[in-house]
Amino acid sequence: MTFTVPxxxxxxxxxxxxxxxxxxxxxxxxxxxxxxxxxxxxxxAMEWTAxxxxxxxxxxxxxxxxxxxxxQQPVGKLHFKICRTLSCALAGSYRLHQLFxxxxxxxxxxxxxxxxxxxxxxxxxxxxxxxxxxxxxxxxNDRFYEKVTEAMAEKMAAEHGFEP
Amino acid sequence: xxxxxxxxxxxxxxxxxxxxxxCYLRHGGYEVLKKAVSLAPVSSSDGRTITGQDxxxxxxxxxxLRGRGGAGFPCGVKWGFIxxxxxxxxxxxxxxxxxxxxxxxxxxxxxxxPHQLLEGMILAGYANQVQLAYIYIxxxxxxxxxxxxxxxxxxxxxxxxxxxxxxxxxxxxIYVHRGAGAxxxxxxxxxxxxxxxxxxxxxxxxxxxPAVLGLYQCPTIVNxxxxxxxVKHVMAMGGAEYAKLGSPNDPGTRIVCVSGQVKNPGYFExxxxxxxxxxxxxxxxxGLREKRxxxxxxxxxxxAKVLKAGEKFKLKHRQxxxxxxxxxxxxxxxxxxxxxxxxxxxxCGSGAVVVLDDSADVVEVLANISEFYAHESCGQxxxxxxxxxxxxxxxxxxxxxxxxxxxxxxxxxxxxxISGGKTICAFGEACAWPVESxxxxxxNDFEAKGAAAEPEEPEPLKx
Numbered sequence: 001m002t003f004t005v006p007x008x009x010x011x012x013x014x015x016x017x018x019x020x021x022x023x024x025x026x027x028x029x030x031x032x033x034x035x036x037x038x039x040x041x042x043x044x045a046m047e048w049t050a051x052x053x054x055x056x057x058x059x060x061x062x063x064x065x066x067x068x069x070x071x072q073q074p075v076g077k078l079h080f081k082i083c084r085t086l087s088c089a090l091a092g093s094y095r096l097h098q099l100f101x102x103x104x105x106x107x108x109x110x111x112x113x114x115x116x117x118x119x120x121x122x123x124x125x126x127x128x129x130x131x132x133x134x135x136x137x138x139x140x141n142d143r144f145y146e147k148v149t150e151a152m153a154e155k156m157a158a159e160h161g162f163e164p
Numbered sequence: 165x166x167x168x169x170x171x172x173x174x175x176x177x178x179x180x181x182x183x184x185x186x187c188y189l190r191h192g193g194y195e196v197l198k199k200a201v202s203l204a205p206v207s208s209s210d211g212r213t214i215t216g217q218d219x220x221x222x223x224x225x226x227x228x229l230r231g232r233g234g235a236g237f238p239c240g241v242k243w244g245f246i247x248x249x250x251x252x253x254x255x256x257x258x259x260x261x262x263x264x265x266x267x268x269x270x271x272x273x274x275x276x277x278p279h280q281l282l283e284g285m286i287l288a289g290y291a292n293q294v295q296l297a298y299i300y301i302x303x304x305x306x307x308x309x310x311x312x313x314x315x316x317x318x319x320x321x322x323x324x325x326x327x328x329x330x331x332x333x334x335x336x337x338i339y340v341h342r343g344a345g346a347x348x349x350x351x352x353x354x355x356x357x358x359x360x361x362x363x364x365x366x367x368x369x370x371x372x373x374p375a376v377l378g379l380y381q382c383p384t385i386v387n388x389x390x391x392x393x394x395v396k397h398v399m400a401m402g403g404a405e406y407a408k409l410g411s412p413n414d415p416g417t418r419i420v421c422v423s424g425q426v427k428n429p430g431y432f433e434x435x436x437x438x439x440x441x442x443x444x445x446x447x448x449x450x451g452l453r454e455k456r457x458x459x460x461x462x463x464x465x466x467x468a469k470v471l472k473a474g475e476k477f478k479l480k481h482r483q484x485x486x487x488x489x490x491x492x493x494x495x496x497x498x499x500x501x502x503x504x505x506x507x508x509x510x511x512c513g514s515g516a517v518v519v520l521d522d523s524a525d526v527v528e529v530l531a532n533i534s535e536f537y538a539h540e541s542c543g544q545x546x547x548x549x550x551x552x553x554x555x556x557x558x559x560x561x562x563x564x565x566x567x568x569x570x571x572x573x574x575x576x577x578x579x580x581x582i583s584g585g586k587t588i589c590a591f592g593e594a595c596a597w598p599v600e601s602x603x604x605x606x607x608n609d610f611e612a613k614g615a616a617a618e619p620e621e622p623e624p625l626k627x
Contacts, residue, residue, distance in 0.1 A: 019339040021253075021296070022380060024361035028344055032303070053361070066363040066542075067344030069303045081304075085265045086466060087423035087518055089532050127347065127536050128265040129304055132423035132516070133430045142306040 003044035009037055013052070023053045027063055031070055040074045068126070076115045076122035080156070081139040084125040087132035096136055096153050097125050103157035121157075166443035169409075169435040171417045172393045176276035183311055185318035188279035194324055196400045197283050201290060201332040220291035224395060226403030228415040233259055233350070233388030234465065234514045235590070236414075236502050239395070243385060245375035246292055252382040256289050256297035257359065260389045261343050261350040263302055264465035265536060266516030269419040269431050270389035274301070274308040278315035282338065284392035286325060287399055289336045292385060296337055300355050303344040312340045347540035351589050352386040354542065365544045366589035390419055390515075411437030414502040418512075422449040424519040425456065434500065441471075442496025445519055456521035460605070461495065463505055464513025466533045467594035469601035471495050477508040510601075526609050530602040531559035537595035545587040551578050552595045562610070567617040572610035576603050 005013070013033060016026050027049065034045045046060040053060075064070040082088075082097045100123045101108035104116050113124035131137040134146030140156065175181045175191050188194070203216030214222075225240025246254060258281065262270040273281055281299070289297050301309050316338055319325040327335050346364050348354045353367035356379050371377050378384020387395075394416055398406045407415045414436045423429040427450030434444070441461060445451065452458060458473040475495045482488050498504050505512050520529060538556035543549040555578050561567050568574075576599070583596035603610050 019341075022360065025341075025359055027361035028358065029342060032342055032344065055361075059362075062363055063344075063361070067303070067346050069345035084532075085536050086462075086529065086532050087266060087429070090424050090520075090524065090529075126304075126345075127539055128263060130262045130268045130271050130302070132266050132268050132518075133421060134268075135423060135429070139304065144307070 003042070003048050005034070005048065006037070009033060024055060024059075027053055027055070027060060028067065031060070031063060031067075035070060040071045042072070071113070074115075074119070075113060076120050078120065079113075079122045079124065079139075079141055081124050081126040081129070083127070083129045083131070083135070083137050085128035085132075088128075088136040091135035092150075093136040093138075095150065096138065096148060097123070099150060099153050100157050103154060166434070166439045166447040168432050168448065169417050169438070170433045171397045172273065172280065172390065172419060173431070173433045176272065176280075181276065183276055183278050183315065185279060185315070185322060188277070193279055194283055196396050197286055197290075197324065198330060200287055200399055201330050201334060217291050217293065220287065220399060223403035224291070224398055227398040227406040228413070229391065229394050229398055229406065230414055230416075230502065231388055232390035232394065232418055232515065234264060234467075236512065239387065239391055242373065242375060242387075243288075243292055245373050246383045246385065247376070248293060250383060253296065254292055254294050255379045255382060255384040256285065256292065256294040257352075257355065257379065257384060257386045258285050258297070258299040258338075258389055258392055259350065259352065259355060259386050260299050260301040260305070260308070261355060262305075262389070262514075263347040263350050264467065264514040264516060265533070266421060266423055266462065266465050266518045267514040268421050268423075269515065271305060271308060272419075272431055273389055273393060274305065275311060278312050279319065280393050280396060281312075281389055282315055282319050282325070284394070284396040285338060286319075286329065286336060288385065288387060288392055288395050289338075290329075290332075290334055294385070295335055296339075298339050298341045298359060300341050300343060300349065300359060302349070303342050305342075309340050309342055316340065346542070347536075348542040348589075348591060351591065354589065355386060356384060363542070365542055366591070368588055410435050411499065411501040411503065414512075418515050420444055420500060421514075421516045422519065423516070424462075425452065425521040425524065426519045427451055427453060437499045437501030437504065439500055440496060441498045441500055441517070442494075444500060444517060445496070449517075449519070452519070452521050456523060458496075458519070459522045459524055460520045460526065462516075462518040462520070462598075463500075463508075464511045465516040466518065466536065467590075467597060468505075468513045469510040469597050470605060471498075471508060471510055472605045475508075475605075477504075479504055479507050526602060526606045527559065527562055527613050530598060531556070531563050533598045534559050534595070537591070537598075541591060541595065545592065547582045548587045548592045548595060551582040551592075554578055555595070555599055562613045562617070565617050567614040569611065569614045571614045572603050572607060575599050575610070579603075 030049045047057050050057040050060045098108045106114045113122050115122040137146050205213050205215045208214050229239045230236045343349045349358045349364045351366045354364040358364040374384040410416045417433050419431050419433045421431045432448045461471045476492050502512050534556040538553040541548050541552045579596035579599040582592045
């Protein structure tokens with residue numbers, strides 16, 4: 001299967017290249033765009049990026065493995081990122097994480113992101129999201145949810161998830 | 165009752181205040197920039213010509229403004245390291261990688277008043293002859309990046325940005341660059357590596373400042389979002405006037421983020437040193453919850469050394485007649501400024517105060533902090549990569565009831581092998597300081613957990 005990038009996305013990426021005096025600088029932004037479009041980053045996407053930026057594929061792979069936001073496996077349509085760090089933990093984020101996992105039939109003790117078997121939801125504990133004044137916080141895809149109560153979490157998990 | 169002193173946050177929480185250009189202009193936006201780019205060159209007493217750009221740099225230096233990102237380095241001095249005769253392009257980077265646990269001020273500015281950041285950046289760019297600048301924003305701030313891009317487009321189409329800004333002949337372009345979830349990108353040399361399309365491995369010092377060799381080995385200024393906004397206010401009121409605000413060695417206002425176990429967590433802009441930690445916690449953040457007593461305060465982001473309730477500190481204080489006196493103050497009477505916090509053995513850092521009451525288990529708190537550092541260590545230096553994870557594992561072991569009596573001293577021993585300049589960047593200190601201070605100040609809690617633990621049975625070998 002050949003790896004093809006839609007023309008519109010390619011135009012956007014070409015425009016991105018004009019932002020930098022050196023092409024390599026665009027690598028992380030390329031990966032964001034490709035991940036947003038394809039859902040995750042495949043070896044083909046890395047090779048494509050490397051070719052575009054005049055890099056060896058390893059120079060792209062080392063970014064994918066370094067930056068926590070990049071992933072090499074698909075995640076659910078809804079990706080819940082729950083903040084684990086101090087102020088949120090003090091406000092009950094561990095309980096929220098547990099609640100999400102229970103409602104969606106996932107194991108809260110497993111490290112890393114976990115996805116429901118139907119591929120609808122992913123739950124992940126992440127580090128500080130810089131919204132500590134409104135703890136506990138979580139993100140669902142691009143959106144921030146602040147001062148999340150257990151009731152809110154239950155509703156979110158129930159509406160988007162499934163009963164195990 | 166302590167009051168806020170809002171300069172940067174003046175408008176952004178007012179009802180009806182929106183992040184678009186029209187609203188910003190209605191509130192006097194870009195007036196400072198207009199004035200700055202039309203500053204005419206003047207001749208100094210020694211016959212040199214002082215251009216408008218020189219003037220801005222002088223004002224910022226005169227203001228004594230310190231960086232608001234964590235290290236607190238004087239902004240004017242940082243700018244002063246730039247070699248304007250190298251012939252290389254000079255870059256400016258707005259550091260919006262806000263990731264220090266407890267800090268949430270830059271996001272407010274970006275979301276509610278992005279043009280203020282842009283005006284500060286354009287001023288800083290103009291003053292330092294920058295033609296290309298970036299806003300490095302953390303990857304999770306997708307909405308923030310969209311808002312900034314919208315604001316940049318508005319600024320471009322209204323001649324505040326781009327070619328020939330406001331008819332001054334000055335060209336500047338600013339682009340938004342997104343990170344991808346790594347805390348270490350907040351470290352300025354790590355940020356530069358990241359912006360070059362590499363892993364965010366902080367660079368070996370010297371050179372100590374990217375001003376010497378920064379982005380693409382060119383002179384580069386990296387300033388925090390809040391610092392860049394403060395530049396606008398320095399220029400609005402004049403460096404000397406700005407320097408009158410706050411405390412003599414840490415002038416101006418700063419945004420303090422209070423979170424943790426208080427009734428009303430939030431961000432509060434204060435005149436530096438004019439508000440005490442106690443006032444921040446009790447007046448501005450609503451105090452502790454009912455029937456709770458203060459246990460500890462982390463005064464400057466999770467990397468700062470913890471301060472224990474009831475601790476007393478000796479502060480040097482200069483009287484009106486110039487005499488220096490030493491006075492003893494309680495933790496809660498500690499003025500919130502760089503000098504006082506340093507005298508207390510900690511720091512203001514990124515202006516993030518995390519409050520712990522007596523319901524908090526300090527061993528769990530430290531375990532939480534250490535897990536963060538173990539996750540975020542970039543892995544470049546062995547002491548930090550191995551040590552941060554080792555400390556985190558010991559703390560998890562203590563909390564799971566499998567600790568050992570010697571764990572407290574073991575933690576301090578490991579921390580001592582990371583801090584003290586043994587790593588390329590200050591992350592080493594950032595992960596060791598909380599451990600060193602928590603264990604020193606709450607030794608009993610750590611030892612009690614170690615002693616109460618059940619002895620670990622060795623796993624029998626499988627046949």
